[in-house]
Amino acid sequence: MKLVTAIIKPHKLDDVKTALESFGVQGMTVSEASGYGRQRGHTEVYRGAEYTVDLVPKVRLEVLVDDGDALDVVEILVKSAQTGRIGDGKVWTVPVEDVARVRTGERGLDAI
Amino acid sequence: MKLVTAIIKPHKLDDVKTALESFGVQGMTVSEASGYGRQRGHTEVYRGAEYTVDLVPKVRLEVLVDDGDALDVVEILVKSAQTGRIGDGKVWTVPVEDVARVRTGERGLDAI
Amino acid sequence: MKLVTAIIKPHKLDDVKTALESFGVQGMTVSEASGYGRQRGHTEVYRGAEYTVDLVPKVRLEVLVDDGDALDVVEILVKSAQTGRIGDGKVWTVPVEDVARVRTGERGLDAI
Amino acid sequence: MDTGDTAWVLMSAALVLLMTPGLAFFYGGMVRSKSVLNMLMMSFVTIGIVSVLWTLFGFSVAFGAGGNGFMGDFGYVGLGEAMNQMTTVNGAVYKIPLLVFSMFQLMFAIITPALISGAIADRAKFLGWSVFVTLWTTIVYFPVAHWVFDFGDANGNHAGWLAKLGVQDFAGGTAVHINAGAAGLALAIVLGKRNGWPKAQFRPHNLPLVLLGAGLLWFGWFGFNAGSALGANGLAGLAFTNTMVCTATALLGWILVEKLRDGHPTSLGAASGAVAGLVAVTPACASIVPWAAVLLGLVAGAICALAVGLKYRLGFDDSLDVVGVHLVGGIVGCLYIGLFGTGRVAGAGGASADGVFYGGGFGLLGKQAIGAGSVLVYSFVITFVLGTVINKTIGFRLDPEDEETGVDLFEHAETGYELAGVGGGSAFHAAVSTSHRTEAAKGVSA
Amino acid sequence: MDTGDTAWVLMSAALVLLMTPGLAFFYGGMVRSKSVLNMLMMSFVTIGIVSVLWTLFGFSVAFGAGGNGFMGDFGYVGLGEAMNQMTTVNGAVYKIPLLVFSMFQLMFAIITPALISGAIADRAKFLGWSVFVTLWTTIVYFPVAHWVFDFGDANGNHAGWLAKLGVQDFAGGTAVHINAGAAGLALAIVLGKRNGWPKAQFRPHNLPLVLLGAGLLWFGWFGFNAGSALGANGLAGLAFTNTMVCTATALLGWILVEKLRDGHPTSLGAASGAVAGLVAVTPACASIVPWAAVLLGLVAGAICALAVGLKYRLGFDDSLDVVGVHLVGGIVGCLYIGLFGTGRVAGAGGASADGVFYGGGFGLLGKQAIGAGSVLVYSFVITFVLGTVINKTIGFRLDPEDEETGVDLFEHAETGYELAGVGGGSAFHAAVSTSHRTEAAKGVSA
Amino acid sequence: MDTGDTAWVLMSAALVLLMTPGLAFFYGGMVRSKSVLNMLMMSFVTIGIVSVLWTLFGFSVAFGAGGNGFMGDFGYVGLGEAMNQMTTVNGAVYKIPLLVFSMFQLMFAIITPALISGAIADRAKFLGWSVFVTLWTTIVYFPVAHWVFDFGDANGNHAGWLAKLGVQDFAGGTAVHINAGAAGLALAIVLGKRNGWPKAQFRPHNLPLVLLGAGLLWFGWFGFNAGSALGANGLAGLAFTNTMVCTATALLGWILVEKLRDGHPTSLGAASGAVAGLVAVTPACASIVPWAAVLLGLVAGAICALAVGLKYRLGFDDSLDVVGVHLVGGIVGCLYIGLFGTGRVAGAGGASADGVFYGGGFGLLGKQAIGAGSVLVYSFVITFVLGTVINKTIGFRLDPEDEETGVDLFEHAETGYELAGVGGGSAFHAAVSTSHRTEAAKGVSA
């Protein structure tokens, strides 16, 4: 099994979720993150003092998938999260040795 | 070494923490997450417009463990986080190649 | 490629970011976390009732790096995040099998 | 008609209305974020319900001109008859229109049941609460207000029995605070403890909101107390002064106890102390001199700071300390009159009986005890019965899972906050599929 | 001069000023967290702009003593001439200084354009809004206020044409609410829908803030309505009473509809219902008896609860329901006078014509319809033209990407909240490199 | 006694009390979330402390009837003697009870030290602050209030020396704002810079809270300024008018500077501008005509917007700009009277001397400069000494690590917010093991 992690733009989450669902992915875990990279942050001004915020809001998505699906899921993530503008994010894949479903204690593929 | 990651229901965190402690786990990292899966979200209504929120609040727990402890820790996590109802979450294990303690620079098992 | 994850003290983030930048790391992903370990939490009192909060605020940093840079990046992280006091955090490294840049679909090293 | 008196009572009525939202924020900030809206709603719906009852029959029951010692008659049903009269129902001829007096008193009838809601935070069914407010205000508040506040006509005919007895309660230590406090105790017992209490953790979710509530309460309370003079005069000035200094010292008294006992003076303590002082001075503000109000504040602040611990010892989950602050604070204020009440304030229009320390003997103290005790017992008993009946019939206590989900979501289908920062927030925005299922919205999709 | 009347109107003016921040919070809590500051700023800048216009010429256009049916003359430019006069410009000699009347009326001129801002949440350029407020207040509000509120001298000379006609609008159902509601509709159409509306999700980001706003509005509205008596008297008492009970029942009416239709009474519904009741009773509070105000509240609360769905059916993005609450609520209140208005309130200083249900025939109802209709049409047409011209010239609607970024950041370079908990927050604090680029700051680095 | 005048001053006293919580929110929203409670507490404890001092001896020192030019006598200790008197201590016989005047003035004595707290945000020990407030109010505020506000008896006997000299300061430009501003400067220097200032980032954590504070300040300030007429009359109307229009234009003036200098008008700027306008018009509101108030606002708003940059150039960490807003704004307002003050307002009860631009020569300007300068110097010097002594003895400045932890947690053992969304929040709720260590709680576990 693999763990595919994607960092995407927040407003693309809905599209990504829909794309994964149609592919058959039935679960995922989402969290808030901030990104630092080519995409620039923004500037705020309070009583004349300027603050440069260089972290950009992102969403992190984690999906556990069967080995065979990993590449497809990466494809789908890239396609559905793409806007073509700087800051669209990254997708990476890590090997997973063991998965368990807490509710039932099932292990491995059945647990996903 | 292994990194065991668990997605659990927020109100089980205390039980999980206690169970890990009694096993001898001395550290962990916790963060907020939102889950998408079999468990359904909820509906809110504002001035008659209905909003379906399909992400469910979860907690993510990360524990670095010795190779030999990994299976036990997974067991403990599954047992202590279980309520038996849909949405109890997942536990997965990933291989770790290197660990360092920032304070001392120690590496490997000593760093956990 | 490797994924280097660091748990650090929040107020060290700026130093760490600067150190990584000078080494040539051009991107990273940051998120909020809470740590549990040797470092103790704090106590709050509301109308005479005491609450012990044992989670300590931390920042989680994730950096994708080329295999060859992994060790250096760990070094830099340890050095720049160090205060020498309990609770400075951990750095761990996990193997990555695949990376994609969402904007372009590039894969592997080019995607970092 | 005196336009100055009328202006002051109009303003005071508005100030006392503001106290109920103020209370809602004070309470709302203290609960967890998943209960804040329900806490606010319990106060807001009370404004709605009690205003209707008041117009229909409440003002009549409390102040109807031809009643007996226990309730008024029904001359003011619908308030139509009150439109063109001056205020003669309160023991003297006041130079303000009767409608203005009626509105001023309505605000008291609203905040009293609202105070009770703090005892049952996080776990009450909204329908149960709404029915409770309707019945409680009718059976408990309106009659008790008559007992205490209605001094009858200029000769004292038709006065309430406590008023006639000579119990001193200028602005509602018995009718409002002891009344609400005793009811809160009864309801906390009837509804039982919250899941996990006292082990689980119920930190206030928004302390600035608590302090906003306290600030609005303090501001509004000048209307409550100084407005009870029903005119802009020396008596109002005295009540205002005592209210100010007692509240200030109660704030200090509470945080001093905290500093000594817990090591830290807290902002929740400061807010709580201020409210405790306001409660204690409410009955007493027209009966004592300013330095006695300074002392009352210190005493009331310290006692209430200690009294909020009682619930752990006795095991009832009075969630936001209605007992520790309003019942205890109200009793302290009422009895204090028996000790420090003095005819020296009569020159400013205040009460004229002397308490123990002014050589008046124990007579006044005894009357004060009767006043406090009878309201306490009446309110506790009736509330216990009302609460039990409601809980057994339509239901008053939430189910445990729904309490776990959170009362805001379960009862109101709402979430208090959606505060995620710039952009970051949109993650979760976007993660929501909206469908407008209103009639109108159906029109769109059709 | 009557000091009591003056005290009440001074206080009322302050209360009405407070309504505009109150409105800002009511609106500000309803938008997403990335637009809250802009929502507040639209109200605050309106206070700034309209105060200047009022001093320069607004008071003259609205109440200048020697005008005609459509506008006043220019006798009060700069307000200097008003300094030592009493109030004679409003159909009678009021025993309050003219400056006090002028300030009271200024607050109405401020809140009316501020109300409009709710229709265009999240997407208006701040410069466009500022220019719009300047022009709209000048061309629409000042004249309309003259039409409705200026009863001329004691003989009715120079009165506004609607006032002269006998349209009853005690505190601004036409001049304020229908006026703002019609303008909101026009602007919502001119600026168009928000990105993604109605599919995307626009949950209120801070409901306690909404309820704070509603609480302050309710409090301030006593100044608005009872203050419109221009004295502390029986009429003020009647207006106060009707305001209180109508608001209370409208709150109940709205959440009853929600309970029946959606299954849950909501806190947003309670706040919205209260505001709908306040709107509806504004024109009517000196024309009806208290039980009729109870009924008006129920009707207005329920109708407005249904009316906010209209926008989905008709497809205009009136973001915060200025139409559903202010236009609809204002029309309900105005016409209600034609039905339930009664000379029975004349004894308390109220209006004296009877409506349909009091045997007065359809005459009053007809006048009310003329009043409502003429203001609605005038406001809608002029606003549509003004909005279009501004949008085509300096720009009024934000670009889509800037709307996505958020209007707070784009227009004001600010973020509403930075709330991360203890220490946790510093993560992101530390992640920021600050540079003070002010002139002064440059001095430091130099 | 005049009930109308009394009603207005009672109400004004309540309004000015509300300003201190208002200030607390204005300041509290500007600091980081880990300091918000301490910021609020500095204001709230000031209310407690100063009220006690006032009752004990403060009112006597400031307005004791038989004093000299520098302080009053001790006739009003305990306020008991004030109970049955009318107000004769302020240069004329005012038809309001002396207690009402005393309460009105108490609120000024409270807010002045509270204003200072903004200069030392994030880093003051709470005990140090409490001791400082006690000493500063006693040694600085009470005497200075006598100098400026006590016009003595009807013949001017026992008047304060600045009042006698003819310095015009209607509502406290010198005694309140210059006084607090100079003290803020001194304390900011004594306590030193915050960790990391000016490089580190100190963004406001809750701007809606700042705007709430500004709104309440504006509302309350009508009591401050128009209430200083001590009656409901033409003078109150003039003061109200000038307060309104000056504040409005100062808001505009500040955001115009921002638009031109930084490119964006901000909500913090609007709030700050409004406060700057309120400060500047405080001394001047009974001395100038409305159009001059419009101009004063523009000038004060713009100057203060520039002045807040001074601290970067000069290197003192006046965290929330007490100097830039209150000291600078106060000086602008005081001197402006020397230029635009005019006897034309005497008809409305205003001051009668003419300033430079009304042909009065430089006499008035000179007096204004003496008033401003003497208060500035006295306050700065004494504060510097007091602050240094406190810091060297019981400690005033937090240790760096405790400042890093956050003053809320370190000094008050509290956290401002616990806002995590529905359920999500419980993660961290559950992660907390609670133990009730109160006496009472010990009873439970035993």
Ligand SMILES: Nc1ncnc2c1ncn2[C@@H]1O[C@H](COP(=O)(O)OP(=O)(O)O)[C@@H](O)[C@H]1O
């Ligand atoms: N080396 C990296 N390791 C981890 N996350 C990264 C790395 N580089 C970029 N990211 C994440 O990807 C996001 C987008 O990267 P950025 O360089 O801004 O644009 P792009 O991917 O389009 O070139 C960043 O905000 C950050 O969250």
Ligand SMILES: Nc1ncnc2c1ncn2[C@@H]1O[C@H](COP(=O)(O)OP(=O)(O)O)[C@@H](O)[C@H]1O
């Ligand atoms: N494929 C997956 N990848 C990552 N996380 C998952 C995946 N499937 C489920 N989860 C996480 O596990 C949680 C529980 O899953 P759910 O399907 O609701 O119930 P259960 O695990 O009891 O069948 C989800 O909320 C989500 O956080």
Ligand SMILES: Nc1ncnc2c1ncn2[C@@H]1O[C@H](COP(=O)(O)OP(=O)(O)O)[C@@H](O)[C@H]1O
């Ligand atoms: N076994 C572990 N797995 C994951 N994270 C850990 C583990 N142990 C510690 N941590 C993280 O590292 C942080 C610092 O650990 P702590 O024991 O407090 O101090 P130190 O690393 O200096 O010995 C913790 O707050 C937690 O976030």
